[in-house]
Amino acid sequence: xxxxxxxxxxxxxxxxxxxxxxxxxxxxxxxxxxxxxxxxxxxxxxxxxxxxxxxxxxxxxxxxxxxxxxxxxxxxxxxxxxxxxxxxxxxxxxxxxxxxxxxxxxxxxxxxxxxxxxxxxxxxxxxxxxxxxxxxxxxxxxxxxxxxxxxxxxxxxxxxxxxxxxxxxxxxxxxxxxxxxxxxxxxxxxxxxxxxxxxxxxxxxxxxxxxxxxxxxxxxxxxxxxxxxxxxxxxxxxxxxxxxxxxxxxxxxxxxxxxxxxxxxxxxxxxxxxxxxxxxxxxxxxxxxxxxxxxxxxxxxxxxxxxxxxxxxxxxxxxxxxxxxxxxxxxxxxxxxxxxxxxxxxx
Amino acid sequence: xxxxxxxxxxxxxxxxxxxxxxxxxxxxxxxxxxxxxxxxxxxxxxxxxxxxxxxxxxxxxxxxxxxxxxxxxxxxxxxxxxxxxxxxxxxxxxxxxxxxxxxxxxxxxxxxxxxxxxxxxxxxxxxxxxxxxxxxxxxxxxxxxxxxxxxxxxxxxxxxxxxxxxxxxxxxxxxxxxxxxxxxxxxxxxxxxxxxxxxxxxxxxxxxxxxxxxxxxxxxxxxxxxxxxxxxxxxxxxxxxxxxxxxxxxxxxxxxxxxxxxxxxxxxxxxxxxxxxxxxxxxxxxxxxxxxxxxxxxxxxxxxxxxxxxxxxxxxxxxxxxxxxxxxxxxxxxxxxxxxxxxxxxxxxxxxxxxxxxxxxxxxxxxxxxxxxxxxxxxxxxxxx
Numbered sequence: 034x035x036x037x038x039x040x041x042x043x044x045x046x047x048x049x050x051x052x053x054x055x056x057x058x059x060x061x062x063x064x065x066x067x068x069x070x071x072x073x074x075x076x077x078x079x080x081x082x083x084x085x086x087x088x089x090x091x092x093x094x095x096x097x098x099x100x101x102x103x104x105x106x107x108x109x110x111x112x113x114x115x116x117x118x119x120x121x122x123x124x125x126x127x128x129x130x131x132x133x134x135x136x137x138x139x140x141x142x143x144x145x146x147x148x149x150x151x152x153x154x155x156x157x158x159x160x161x162x163x164x165x166x167x168x169x170x171x172x173x174x175x176x177x178x179x180x181x182x183x184x185x186x187x188x189x190x191x192x193x194x195x196x197x198x199x200x201x202x203x204x205x206x207x208x209x210x211x212x213x214x215x216x217x218x219x220x221x222x223x224x225x226x227x228x229x230x231x232x233x234x235x236x237x238x239x240x241x242x243x244x245x246x247x248x249x250x251x252x253x254x255x256x257x258x259x260x261x262x263x264x265x266x267x268x269x270x271x272x273x274x275x276x277x278x279x280x281x282x283x284x285x286x287x288x289x290x291x292x293x294x295x296x297x298x299x300x301x302x303x304x305x306x307x308x309x310x311x312x313x314x315x316x317x318x319x320x321x322x323x324x325x326x327x328x329x330x331x332x333x334x335x336x337x338x339x340x341x342x343x344x345x346x347x348x349x350x351x352x353x354x355x356x357x358x359x360x361x362x363x364x365x366x367x368x369x370x371x372x373x374x375x376x377x378x379x380x
Numbered sequence: 381x382x383x384x385x386x387x388x389x390x391x392x393x394x395x396x397x398x399x400x401x402x403x404x405x406x407x408x409x410x411x412x413x414x415x416x417x418x419x420x421x422x423x424x425x426x427x428x429x430x431x432x433x434x435x436x437x438x439x440x441x442x443x444x445x446x447x448x449x450x451x452x453x454x455x456x457x458x459x460x461x462x463x464x465x466x467x468x469x470x471x472x473x474x475x476x477x478x479x480x481x482x483x484x485x486x487x488x489x490x491x492x493x494x495x496x497x498x499x500x501x502x503x504x505x506x507x508x509x510x511x512x513x514x515x516x517x518x519x520x521x522x523x524x525x526x527x528x529x530x531x532x533x534x535x536x537x538x539x540x541x542x543x544x545x546x547x548x549x550x551x552x553x554x555x556x557x558x559x560x561x562x563x564x565x566x567x568x569x570x571x572x573x574x575x576x577x578x579x580x581x582x583x584x585x586x587x588x589x590x591x592x593x594x595x596x597x598x599x600x601x602x603x604x605x606x607x608x609x610x611x612x613x614x615x616x617x618x619x620x621x622x623x624x625x626x627x628x629x630x631x632x633x634x635x636x637x638x639x640x641x642x643x644x645x646x647x648x649x650x651x652x653x654x655x656x657x658x659x660x661x662x663x664x665x666x667x668x669x670x671x672x673x674x675x676x677x678x679x680x681x682x683x684x685x686x687x688x689x690x691x692x693x694x695x696x697x698x699x700x701x702x703x704x705x706x707x708x709x710x711x712x713x714x715x716x717x718x719x720x721x722x723x724x725x726x727x728x729x730x731x732x733x734x735x736x737x738x739x740x741x742x743x744x745x746x747x748x749x750x751x752x753x754x755x756x757x758x759x760x761x762x763x764x765x
Contacts (some may be wrong), residue, residue, distance in 0.1 A: 035593025096641040100482070123618070123632065124615070130618070130668045132487070133497055133499065134497060134518065135498070140470075141477075141478060143555070143559070144473070144474075144475045144477055144478040144555075145475070147475040147478075147554075147555075147558060148475035148476065148478045148479055151412075152412070152413070152475075152554050152561075153557045153558070153561070154557040155561075155562045156562065157562035157563045159565075160558075160559035160560075160562055160563060161563070161621055161622045161751055162561070162621075164518045164519075164521050164751055164752065165498055166519055166521050166750070166751070166752045166754065167621070167751075167752060169520075169752070170616070170621060170753055171750070171752070172619070173616045173618045173752075173753065174618050174619070174620070174621065174753065176618075177618045178616065178618055179615055179616050179617070179618045179630060180614075180615065180616065180669055181516060181527075181614035181615065182520065182614070182615075182752065182753070183527060183531070183614070183615035184518065184519045184520055185516055185518060186497060186499035186502075186516065186517045186518075186519060187499050187514075187515060187516035187517065188497075188499040188500065188502070188503040188515065190516075191499065191516070192512070194516045197538075197540075198516075198531060201531075201534045201537075201538050202469065204538070205534055205537060207534075207613070207614070207637075210449075215489030221481055222477060222481040222493075225481040225482040225485060226481065226485060226490070226493055226494075228482065228629075229482055229485040229486060229490050230485075230490060230494075237473065238701055253498040260386035276467065278404050278514070278540065279514045280512055280513055281461075281503065281511065281512055281513065281515040282457075282510075282511075283512040283516065284505070297698070305498065306582065319638065324424065339617070341497070341499060342421070369503075370512075371512075371515075379700070
């Protein structure tokens with residue numbers, strides 16, 4: 034099996050736009066001001082910034098925030114990987130974007146234009162930017178990346194699925210490098226859906242700290258990672274991606290044990306994106322798989338709140354706070370019985 | 381398979397072989413809308429349970445049709461799914477949501493909005509068929525359906541599951557009709573792909589699911605083999621957010637990659653089922669792509685667009701057209717483009733029009749492209765004993 038390595042990271046998250054690992058302390062939820070709320074409503078929100086201040090030349094004025102963040106995160110990841118985009122074969126670079134809701138901000142704007150003007154009076158500039166694949170397409174367009182360009186959604190495991198699909202493209206020689214992105218934005222319609230469905234934690238409505246058992250605090254952001262065949266010089270890989278699997282049902286313990294093949298990981302981190310209230314259930318699953326005494330990093334609320342596309346932020350946080358080099362297992366479980374598991378060697 | 385011809389591959393085959401056009405005025409379905417659409421057959425109501433979007437239901441119906449007697453088997457339970465969609469649950473949401481989401485949710489919108497995510501299309505099929513393998517959805521605009529098949533094929537090579545159900549599903553809905561109308565991309569009359577006088581596309585709906593497995597696996601279990609997927613490729617133009625590269629360079633590169641994987645020469649390909657939307661920009665770019673990709677061919681490459689039969693089914697199009705391409709292969713049928721009377725001038729393309737042409741077709745190709753510059757090509761070949 035080819036050795037694939039993660040060589041660059043870029044992110045636009047509640048930590049702000051960053052290249053590489055995250056050194057900052059975990060943020061607290063902040064009060065929502067982007068729309069009128071009936072009292073205090075909190076979430077993990079991406080702080081406002083001008084994309085062109087971070088990535089010179091990038092134009093994002095008419096884009097959904099998800100596309101803008103994808104452009105920034107991908108650019109930061111390439112910068113972090115030390116890649117001179119002009120020196121590589123861009124027809125061999127794939128882009129894979131994982132998302133739960135896609136460009137929901139401009140989708141809401143399109144519905145708004147239909148509500149105001151009728152279906153015959155909708156905005157032609159907005160429509161193409163509502164498409165789910167717009168963020169990945171803008172990344173390809175900005176960096177002139179002509180390899181496979183895919184947008185993937187998977188109930189509970191969009192980010193893990195994108196990572197595994199990217200690995201598959203590289204292993205089958207359909208690309209030499211992939212930028213894997215995962216993320217979502219928080220809008221009024223998304224937040225109020227969670228609230229109406231009674232999925233939110235009490236910490237969304239008060240300044241209290243987050244309790245880990247009841248509901249979740251929505252989050253947003255995009256994380257991008259450069260995945261490539263090992264051997265490019267100079268590169269400074271964060272981790273090597275090993276085998277992985279994901280399933281929409283079945284026996285989690287049996288499936289993960291088969292993946293581990295009798296070689297327990299040095300530590301396990303929980304991606305916990307399967308269900309908004311799953312901080313604990315994924316930890317329980319991890320404990321059942323790797324044993325009580327094993328090192329387990331629980332799912333982090335700021336990443337869990339991103340939902341189906343949260344696993345890359347979980348991975349970024351795990352890499353940032355890792356206890357040391359070694360073999361790692363990234364494990365996510367879903368309230369509906371599915372799981373995703375990936376083996377990594379952390380450098 | 382769920383198409384405007386009905387449910388099942390044989391309904392699609394009968395409709396295509398008869399050259400029957402299913403396009404009807406949009407105003408019949410959506411009063412106030414101009415244009416022409418094609419609707420799939422009316423869907424039977426579901427028993428009470430989770431809310432499934434029309435796209436989900438089309439997908440579930442197509443998947444059930446594809447698996448046939450395998451439904452409920454342990455083999456199917458271990459299998460995986462890649463379904464494509466662009467519309468997904470958008471069909472269930474109306475503009476009232478913009479005036480106040482919470483209010484709209486409280487008045488019945490909560491369950492409807494739960495079907496919004498594209499991932500729900502694959503998850504619905506998994507629930508319906510009790511599939512427990514990996515399940516994901518692909519949303520790459522109009523190339524989605526073909527890319528779902530390509531990804532599923534990769535997953536089979538990865539041994540991610542013993543079989544993969546791959547396809548696409550999209551329902552007609554005001555959001556997409558309005559969007560394409562705002563871009564002035566719709567032809568008010570039945571579309572005329574590759575015609576000098578083409579004016580735009582028509583929207584259709586449907587779903588297709590193909591059951592993929594390795595040749596060894598299929599032969600071991602004695603499965604009927606409809607065709608062999610010999611090659612696939614995906615690429616991006618990286619040229620414009622909505623328009624294709626004017627020279628079709630990305631698509632030509634994609635076709636070349638698929639042929640290399642299939643180990644096929646350009647002369648072996650007997651028919652290309654084109655993307656052929658009927659929009660001025662797409663069809664000329666696509667023509668250039670064929671001229672470049674098949675430049676070394678001894679005879680012009682036979683090409684048609686079957687979107688002239690029941691419109692552009694968006695995320696389902698690539699999968700439905702893969703099925704039509706397989707029907708072409710099995711029947712030796714070079715389906716003509718309907719209403720093509722004054723084709724784009726090209727010495728290297730043999731535009732199929734008029735009567736259905738019949739000849740042996742050992743290798744055929746289906747080509748898809750979409751907004752965002754994405755391209756996909758699938759090469760199918762007959763099963764040789």
